Amino acid sequence: MRITGPLLYVTPTGPAAAPGGRAKLSRLHQMLLRDLLGDGFHRFMLPDRGARPVDAILHGHIDGIDRDSLAALTDTVERERIAQLFLDGSNLGVAAQAIKRSHPGVRVVTFCHNVEARFFWGALRARATPRALAILAANARAEHAAMRSSDTVVCLSARDSKLLQRLYRHGADAIVPMVMEDIRRAETPPRPVAEPYLLFVGGSFYANRDAVRWYADTIAPALPIATMVVGHGMDQIAAAPNMTMVGTVDDIAPWYAHALAVVAPIRDGSGMKTKVAEALMFGKQVIGTAEAFSGYDRTVVAANRQCDEPASFRRAIDAICADPPPAFDPAIRLLYERFHAPAVARRGLAAILSA
Template sequence: MQEDKCIFITPKRETAGGKLVMDRNFDFCKKYFGDNNVYFIEHFINLRKKKQLLSMLAGDFFPIGDLKIILRNLINKENIHYIFIDMSLCGNLIKFIKSNFPEILVICYFHNIEFSYFKSMYNSQKKIVRDIILRSVYKTEKKTVQYSDIIIAMNGRDCNDMTKTYGRSADFQLPTSLNDTFIEEKDVNEKDLSLETINLLFVGSAFFANVEAVKWFIEKVTPKLRIPFSLKIVGKGFENIVFEFLPSNVEIRGFVEDLGPYYKNAHYIVSPIFSGSGMKTKTAEALMYGKSILGTDEAFEGFELNYEKVGRKLNTADGYIDFLNALSCSDLKKYNIYSRNVFLEKYCNSSLYKDFSGNMNKILKKGVL
């Protein structure tokens, strides 16, 4: 008997968080359908701007001409029953699949609601540019919602946003998660008795929401801190960002090969994120390392945890200032066992796979569709 096979399609992921979740989704598909039964296609690589612009003007975010040929050949050659698409901006592709191969079930994972994300990202763009981009994003994502058989969202907010924008919610939720790569040390629960400086850390690549967050924190919070502190900014692209005001105890490191030493040395992760959609993979990463986190509503969006135990939810400059200035050096630790346990229970890949496989079994084998 021939086994069912799956094609996994993804665009090239530029952000570290997006790539980690994409890798997770691909691993889950291989585990669920079988290692040798999943074909990987990374498309929309090195896409010429002129070609994409013409596609946008036509109302489609990505041109799919070459991909149609690849898919036809693969579907006709192999016993393809499922196509997993790792992005919601592939509506024209999904429509093509369902129009030509209606027996194939299309599963789409929404990393966020792209229409909401692009509205935030292009808020300051010229109106004509913004309108062209948002129109193509909306039309393409609407087709994804309309033609996908199974939709997976990251969190409840995205489900509600999807319903409000497109009139359909996700079939189930699968939050961000990571492979557990942290090796706990024997002395992680010891207090930092030699503490002279409170070490703060921001981790994230230099995309618009992170740059906005870092500039806000440096301008609004750091000038009013009375504690001895250092702040390190770590993330690809930050070495190229120009700051008008940069205190001597704020260090821009940009891209680093290994985040481990930076997490290990930090007393608090600061995450004053105000824009975006989906979930923040860096929050899950901080939990994995057992770190205390000072984050906004957006930084914690989709995470089920106790904010008081994990650190604190703070949405204003005064909130950050008051909390940090009240810290006592003698009580600080660099390891938060609560954060670590939340990660292991809810945001570790091995834990999340049970949810993925359980929901897939329920939908595919119990006739929900």
């Protein structure tokens, strides 16, 4: 495959960003594109400054996009003779719009981590405030600009593509699913806690908070095993019976390595859930909802346990407690290697950029 270059990767995500799923995927994409393009890879970091509300809503100026950063982006495109622009999110659509106006010959590829309008609609429903409404409006405007100005739209899943088609009449031109850098170590790390436990992993955004509260109210109290909740900001959630809100940890590997299984009681959101791919990487079975498994291959769902009601969740956990799975299941790990390892994304990105 021959990739037309040079390529400019535009992102608001810096090396010091919180280690959430979006930031991890962004860093991995940058690593893969740098490997594919060598000296033809360039990166443009959007500035970390807040948007003015009026500019955000009226013009889609969010995530560091404003008149100054657009001017700097245009200068970079000219100076480096950029042939392809790769946008790290559909909320950067105003950048696509600006470059298409000034340099119509530059190919614009937009990678959609979520359908942003759907994601922020969920956040608004979870907490209806004027600020949440303004954020939804700003992201929807920016995403609309991305769909109108991109030559190639890339999604994580067919579901996201269908929703983009319904909202903006432009679905995905390619689908590259969630991938994870392989951080599993060959040696078994020390146990983080003494007793057996289930594991929930995720940062403190609305869908994860909702999932933990629902699980705490309807599932956890009746279980014969405790659940550890690990993730940035999750220790701020009120304590619940049979659950420990651990919060941020320096190393996630020991928590996965010694968990009996991973729970993913997600009921809302967009894109694909990082926690499922991460569990597969560590050879751990997942007990999750249909939303948690959205975008994953049917063989992944069949190898794990899909449960959408509290009673079925409790039965699945009781069954695992009665007959514990292996600490590392090679069959589960093979699903990661087949569908969600970096090589999968490398092939997908190479095909897109050489089209």
